[in-house]
Amino acid sequence: MARNGTVSKRTPPFLWSTFSSIKLTIFLLILVAVTSILGTLIPQQESAMKVVQSLSPSLVGFLDSLHLFDMYHSWWFRLIIGALALNLIVCSLDRFSSTLKRFRFTPSATREKPFENLPSEQRFLLQASFDSVTNHVGTLLKSKYKNVKRVDKEKTAFYFVQKGRLSHFGVYLVHFSVLLILLGGFAGSLFGFEAFVNILEGEGVDTVTLRKTRALKPLPFSVRCDKFSVEFYPNGTPKEYRSDLVFFKDGRIAFQSPLRVNHPITFEGITFYQSSYGTLPGNRVRLSLKREDTGDNAFVEAEINQPFPLPGREGEGLITEIKSDFMRMGPAVRLEIQPVAGEKIQMWVFKNHSMIEERFPGIFEKFPKLNPASFKPYTFFLNGTEARYYTGLQVSRDPGVPLVWTGFVTIIVGLFITFFLSHRMIWIQVSRLEKGVNVALAGTSSKNSVGLSREIGRLIAQIRGTMDDIPSSC
Amino acid sequence: MLNSIILSYITFAYFFSFFFYLLMMVMHKEAFGRLATSITLAGFFGHTFAIVLRWIESYQLGIGRAPLSNLYESLIFFAWTMILLYIIVEWKTKNKSVGAFIAPIAFLTMAYASFSPAISSRIQPLIPALKSNWLIAHVITCFFGYAAFALAFALSMMFLLKKLDSPERKNLFLRIIPDSWLLDELSYQMVVIGFLFLTLGILTGSVWAYSAWGAYWQWDPKETWSLITWLVYAALLHSRMVRGWKGNKLATLSIIGFCCVIFTYLGVNYLPGLHSYAKS
Ligand code: HEM
Numbered sequence: 001m002a003r004n005g006t007v008s009k010r011t012p013p014f015l016w017s018t019f020s021s022i023k024l025t026i027f028l029l030i031l032v033a034v035t036s037i038l039g040t041l042i043p044q045q046e047s048a049m050k051v052v053q054s055l056s057p058s059l060v061g062f063l064d065s066l067h068l069f070d071m072y073h074s075w076w077f078r079l080i081i082g083a084l085a086l087n088l089i090v091c092s093l094d095r096f097s098s099t100l101k102r103f104r105f106t107p108s109a110t111r112e113k114p115f116e117n118l119p120s121e122q123r124f125l126l127q128a129s130f131d132s133v134t135n136h137v138g139t140l141l142k143s144k145y146k147n148v149k150r151v152d153k154e155k156t157a158f159y160f161v162q163k164g165r166l167s168h169f170g171v172y173l174v175h176f177s178v179l180l181i182l183l184g185g186f187a188g189s190l191f192g193f194e195a196f197v198n199i200l201e202g203e204g205v206d207t208v209t210l211r212k213t214r215a216l217k218p219l220p221f222s223v224r225c226d227k228f229s230v231e232f233y234p235n236g237t238p239k240e241y242r243s244d245l246v247f248f249k250d251g252r253i254a255f256q257s258p259l260r261v262n263h264p265i266t267f268e269g270i271t272f273y274q275s276s277y278g279t280l281p282g283n284r285v286r287l288s289l290k291r292e293d294t295g296d297n298a299f300v301e302a303e304i305n306q307p308f309p310l311p312g313r314e315g316e317g318l319i320t321e322i323k324s325d326f327m328r329m330g331p332a333v334r335l336e337i338q339p340v341a342g343e344k345i346q347m348w349v350f351k352n353h354s355m356i357e358e359r360f361p362g363i364f365e366k367f368p369k370l371n372p373a374s375f376k377p378y379t380f381f382l383n384g385t386e387a388r389y390y391t392g393l394q395v396s397r398d399p400g401v402p403l404v405w406t407g408f409v410t411i412i413v414g415l416f417i418t419f420f421l422s423h424r425m426i427w428i429q430v431s432r433l434e435k436g437v438n439v440a441l442a443g444t445s446s447k448n449s450v451g452l453s454r455e456i457g458r459l460i461a462q463i464r465g466t467m468d469d470i471p472s473s474c
Numbered sequence: 475m476l477n478s479i480i481l482s483y484i485t486f487a488y489f490f491s492f493f494f495y496l497l498m499m500v501m502h503k504e505a506f507g508r509l510a511t512s513i514t515l516a517g518f519f520g521h522t523f524a525i526v527l528r529w530i531e532s533y534q535l536g537i538g539r540a541p542l543s544n545l546y547e548s549l550i551f552f553a554w555t556m557i558l559l560y561i562i563v564e565w566k567t568k569n570k571s572v573g574a575f576i577a578p579i580a581f582l583t584m585a586y587a588s589f590s591p592a593i594s595s596r597i598q599p600l601i602p603a604l605k606s607n608w609l610i611a612h613v614i615t616c617f618f619g620y621a622a623f624a625l626a627f628a629l630s631m632m633f634l635l636k637k638l639d640s641p642e643r644k645n646l647f648l649r650i651i652p653d654s655w656l657l658d659e660l661s662y663q664m665v666v667i668g669f670l671f672l673t674l675g676i677l678t679g680s681v682w683a684y685s686a687w688g689a690y691w692q693w694d695p696k697e698t699w700s701l702i703t704w705l706v707y708a709a710l711l712h713s714r715m716v717r718g719w720k721g722n723k724l725a726t727l728s729i730i731g732f733c734c735v736i737f738t739y740l741g742v743n744y745l746p747g748l749h750s751y752a753k754s
Binding site for chain 2: 022023029030036041237261264394405408412
């Protein structure tokens with residue numbers, strides 16, 4: 001009974017013992033890997049929309065109930081990541097005290113255990129005085145290690161040195177960095193946003209559209225795009241996209257700079273990325289007017305919603321709509337004619353007039369609304385619409401990024417420490433014998449025994465090398 | 475271009491080094507091993523020369539960029555890093571048998587780059603999204619990682635093969651494969667190097683994605699598969715460092731890990747959705 005009592009006192013609570021298990025870690029790492037595969041096989045988020053239509057509704061319902069169309073943001077995937085994080089924290093806390101003990105513990109200089117089964121080349125005899133050898137060993141060690149411990153007992157001087165004790169903490173730095181990166185991601189999803197906006201050349205905006213909800217989000221400032229330009233290589237591939245942006249705060253210019261791909265701009269914590277571009281018809285069009293009676297040709301530059309007089313004063317024209325592609329027949333404008341006397345006449349005027357005529361013979365005569373000759377004596381032609389560039393910007397704020405970047409740096413430092421540094425302890429015994437002075441070196445290392453034997457080899461060479469200069473007494 | 479002609483000849487050089495490493499193992503003749511090493515070294519120098527030449531030629535075309543930006547160039551660089559790491563391993567361990575396992579992988583990589591009709595060796599100018607020093611750092615670190623994993627894979631295969639060896643069985647081929655403990659240790663060291671570089675590769679890749687698209691992680695298939703690979707190797711490292719697993723289990727995990735590497739690199743292209751790399 002009493003024995004049971006002590007056991008239950010020492011046994012950690014169930015949760016603690018579960019989460020301090022490294023078996024659980026390996027299981028969770030594999031679980032994250034395996035479940036992640038699902039999300040690469042099933043299209044996610046927007047790409048899912050296209051696929052959904054070709055699947056049976058019951059399958060779609062099933063997949064959707066498991067959140068498999070957006071699995072990386074689902075509660076169950078987050079739960080696994082959370083379990084991994086908890087596992088990491090509990091494990092680290094669980095083992096930290098024993099690591100600290102290993103860090104603090106300095107073994108005795110007179111330990112004999114490391115010298116058991118010593119390879120023969122690590123024990124050698126020097127023909128020199130005991131004092132010259134200990135002096136030499138002492139200065140050599142002091143030049144290489146921070147704390148040199150020396151104990152003298154009878155005929156032997158015992159030395160102990162160590163280095164790389166901090167390497168025990170490398171693992172914690174790695175694990176801490178993993179947590180930092182996860183935390184940064186979490187902070188970003190809580191306090192950040194991802195949005196986009198298209199800005200017409202010459203215009204400004206002060207709201208952006210959120211990617212997730214498609215809701216408008218006001219910015220605490222406004223941005224104007226003065227100019228958008230694309231440069232091409234001779235073979236036609238784009239070389240550079242560039243938007244000249246101006247930021248306004250309280251009505252005044254606060255900052256201006258060109259924005260290029262791969263060179264984002266951050267203003268007041270909100271970052272702008274050049275992500276796409278396109279053209280929209282502008283506000284101005286060029287029309288040509290042919291008179292049937294005289295055969296004269298006149299040209300008119302018109303702006304949308306600004307009436308213009310017809311050349312022969314028969315009335316006024318007005319452009320009420322500009323389409324870059326109307327009914328799949330290319331650019332077109334809607335023209336309204338208000339004759340001096342009589343009813344308004346409306347018609348669509350196309351740019352690709354002759355091409356359309358060829359493809360649909362008689363179409364213009366059949367539909368008065370499409371007939372550019374429905375106001376006599378003119379026939380209207382659309383020569384061109386002004387095209388305006390717009391620039392497509394990704395706009396986002398992610399307050400987690402500094403945490404993530406810090407985690408990136410520390411995980412690399414931590415991995416380096418964990419993999420390539422080790423805690424090495426070296427014991428040296430220098431003993432006075434009748435035949436000369438015996439020197440023996442032994443060491444242990446937390447890992448990388450090759451590095452340790454190389455270090456011991458160098459020490460041996462340095463001890464012997466100088467000592468051989470001392471004339472031997474035999 | 476001259477560089478891709480030279481590179482297609484290098485493909486055959488690696489085939490011959492594979493052939494002679496194999497001959498050395500089957501016939502047990504040192505001379506074949508020395509020949510194989512010479513061919514490998516010559517191939518490596520030619521390979522290095524061709525990569526530098528490609529760089530110079532891109533400047534002559536008025537494009538001027540590091541030769542690390544498309545599938546062709548990445549395959550060429552992958553083979554180059556594999557051979558480089560192998561030469562170091564051969565030099566450090568004084569054992570040539572690993573060559574019989576890694577040279578064929580380098581050969582296949584080069585052959586795929588040079589002779590697959592789907593892969594263009596033309597030097598194309600860079601679209602704006604790919605003009606980034608982070609991308610260059612990303613490619614270099616990823617492929618050093620992949621190359622180290624390829625060596626770990628070769629060593630793990632050798633480890634499993636070595637299991638078939640026994641004193642009664644007088645198989646010269648198996649006899650010449652180094653002892654299991656050495657293979658295990660070497661393969662572990664390769665995984666360690668690979669893991670460090672893969673981590674660097676994923677990190678530089680996300681910094682690049684952040685500067686190009688404004689999000690350092692978007693769960694696209696390529697990113698996700700690189701994470702899966704990372705997790706598999708992390709599991710391998712934990713089971714070795716903490717649980718002390720060795721031998722068969724670890725060799726198997728290392729082989730699974732390398733399959734993930736290959737899938738991350740090539741297989742992902744067959745999945746729905748595109749890596750940002752190809753998107754723009
Ligand atoms: C995905 C992220 C990771 C998780 C969830 C994780 C989790 C764990 C856990 C729970 C332990 C046991 C507790 C401990 O000893 O502190 C552990 C140990 C260890 N981990 Fe990780 N780890 C991760 C990444 C890494 C990485 C990238 C390395 C790189 C080397 C690493 C190296 C180690 C080492 C060396 C130990 C043994 C520590 C010891 O025995 O004291 N871990 N890991």
